[in-house]
Amino acid sequence: xxxxxxxxRTHKKLNDSLEESFKKFHKEIxxxxxxxxDLDVKYMNATLKRYQTEHRSKLDSLExxxxxxxxxxxxSQGARNVMKYxxxxxxxxxxxxxxxxxxxxxxxxxxxxxxxxxxRRFCFLxxxxxxxxxxxxxxxxxxxxxxxxxxPGWQEICSDATKVPEKVRMMIDEIRTPGSTPIxxxxxxxxxxxxxxxxxxxxxxxxxASKVPPAPTGRAxxxxxxxxxxxxxxxxxxxxxxxxxxxxxxxxxxxxxxxxVATGLNIMKRQKVKTIFPHTAGSNKTLLSFAQGDIITxxxxxxxxxxxxxxxxxxxxKGWFPSSYTRPLEEPAEEKAFVPVPSPAPIRSxxxxxxxxxxxxxLPPPDYLGSLQTDKRxxxxxxxxxxxxxxxxxxxxxxKPDMNGIxxxxxx
Numbered sequence: 001x002x003x004x005x006x007x008x009r010t011h012k013k014l015n016d017s018l019e020e021s022f023k024k025f026h027k028e029i030x031x032x033x034x035x036x037x038d039l040d041v042k043y044m045n046a047t048l049k050r051y052q053t054e055h056r057s058k059l060d061s062l063e064x065x066x067x068x069x070x071x072x073x074x075x076s077q078g079a080r081n082v083m084k085y086x087x088x089x090x091x092x093x094x095x096x097x098x099x100x101x102x103x104x105x106x107x108x109x110x111x112x113x114x115x116x117x118x119x120r121r122f123c124f125l126x127x128x129x130x131x132x133x134x135x136x137x138x139x140x141x142x143x144x145x146x147x148x149x150x151x152p153g154w155q156e157i158c159s160d161a162t163k164v165p166e167k168v169r170m171m172i173d174e175i176r177t178p179g180s181t182p183i184x185x186x187x188x189x190x191x192x193x194x195x196x197x198x199x200x201x202x203x204x205x206x207x208x209a210s211k212v213p214p215a216p217t218g219r220a221x222x223x224x225x226x227x228x229x230x231x232x233x234x235x236x237x238x239x240x241x242x243x244x245x246x247x248x249x250x251x252x253x254x255x256x257x258x259x260x261v262a263t264g265l266n267i268m269k270r271q272k273v274k275t276i277f278p279h280t281a282g283s284n285k286t287l288l289s290f291a292q293g294d295i296i297t298x299x300x301x302x303x304x305x306x307x308x309x310x311x312x313x314x315x316x317x318k319g320w321f322p323s324s325y326t327r328p329l330e331e332p333a334e335e336k337a338f339v340p341v342p343s344p345a346p347i348r349s350x351x352x353x354x355x356x357x358x359x360x361x362x363l364p365p366p367d368y369l370g371s372l373q374t375d376k377r378x379x380x381x382x383x384x385x386x387x388x389x390x391x392x393x394x395x396x397x398x399x400k401p402d403m404n405g406i407x408x409x410x411x412x
Contacts, residue, residue, distance in 0.1 A: 003154050010150055014143050021132075021139055029128040040121065047117075051110050058106055062099040068092050213286040215304040215320055271298045273310070273326040281319065288312060288319030295329060296321070 069092040076085030275294045281287035290296065290312060300309035303323050311318045 003157050006150070007154065010146070014146070017139060021135055024135065025132045029132060032128070033125065036121070036124065055103070055106060058099065058103045062096065062103060065092060065096040065099055069096055212300060212309055215307045215309070216284065216286065271301060272296065272329040273298060273308070274329045275326050277325045279321055279325050286320055288317060288321045290321065296326065
């Protein structure tokens with residue numbers, strides 16, 4: 001790489017020098033020649049005008065001498081004094097001959113001067129070109145010497161492709177030296193990753209949490225018929241029931257938290273819902289399509305702007321769907337109820353049956369007919385317990401509901 005950079009810089013330097021040479025050629029030859037040409041045009045026009053004027057004057061003198069010679073010859077014919085005219089005729093012949101020679105000499109001198117002027121300009125141009133050629137010759141010699149000095153080094157570096165340069169070898173030696181770089185061994189997996197892997201085998205939701213697509217923008221559209229599936233409002237509770245329920249809820253919440261932490265059942269169990277209306281995803285690939293009565297397992301328990309994310313139990317397709325199109329799935333009663341671990345606290349109802357649902361509620365067999373006498377015998381003990389209970393727990397005064405949430409009157 002360094003060799004290529006150096007070659008590029010060398011050629012750039014030579015190219016810059018060549019550009020400077022061409023700039024010099026343009027400045028010293030082209031510009032000067034343009035100036036000389038303008039001056040020569042004016043000089044040639046003036047010289048031509050002067051030559052034409054002088055040539056016309058000499059030619060007029062010659063023509064005048066020739067005309068006089070013709071007159072003398074015409075007069076000498078038939079004249080008595082022939083010797084007189086012959087003498088004048090000889091003089092005019094000499095005059096015409098000398099003027100003709102003068103004109104010929106003038107033309108030759110003009111031609112010679114024109115050729116000399118032309119040669120002078122050509123010599124100027126040739127001199128400038130020779131100067132530029134000499135400069136280019138010096139440039140090429142300098143380039144040849146410069147490239148000749150650089151070429152062996154470039155060829156030596158690239159002669160063996162397997163040879164590592166000295167700088168690179170020193171860098172590799174520094175990397176090999178222990179303690180020279182902060183590179184440590186192969187990192188071990190984190191214990192938290194192992195724990196999440198074990199939990200993911202039981203509850204695959206943690207594996208696919210990062211693969212959940214973003215929820216659709218805007219709130220989910222609510223079905224206009226969803227109100228018919230809502231439960232009726234509960235009757236207002238008395239102050240005694242409110243106090244009793246608040247105390248029981250606080251105890252049950254602490255019990256459910258301890259049970260969840262101890263057994264991890266909340267991790268292994270996923271909530272399911274049942275569809276009450278059909279839904280079509282359309283062109284949106286992140287939505288889930290289903291028909292009425294399908295079962296969907298929730299993969300994201302939290303509702304986001306009216307949207308839930310789950311997996312269709314039949315098609316195994318995942319996607320978002322409106323929460324108003326579904327309702328919680330009713331599980332069998334034997335799966336809902338469970339017996340808590342015995343504890344010193346009073347036994348309370350832990351059934352998960354929703355008392356406000358319209359579904360069938362499992363009722364225990366009637367036991368008040370066969371145990372009437374037993375209840376009568378136990379009445380004094382109940383009254384004693386009723387006297388002691390307000391002292392121990394004043395907030396639980398009043399009748400308590402049984403397993404199914406039915407309040408038993410005290411006289412039974």
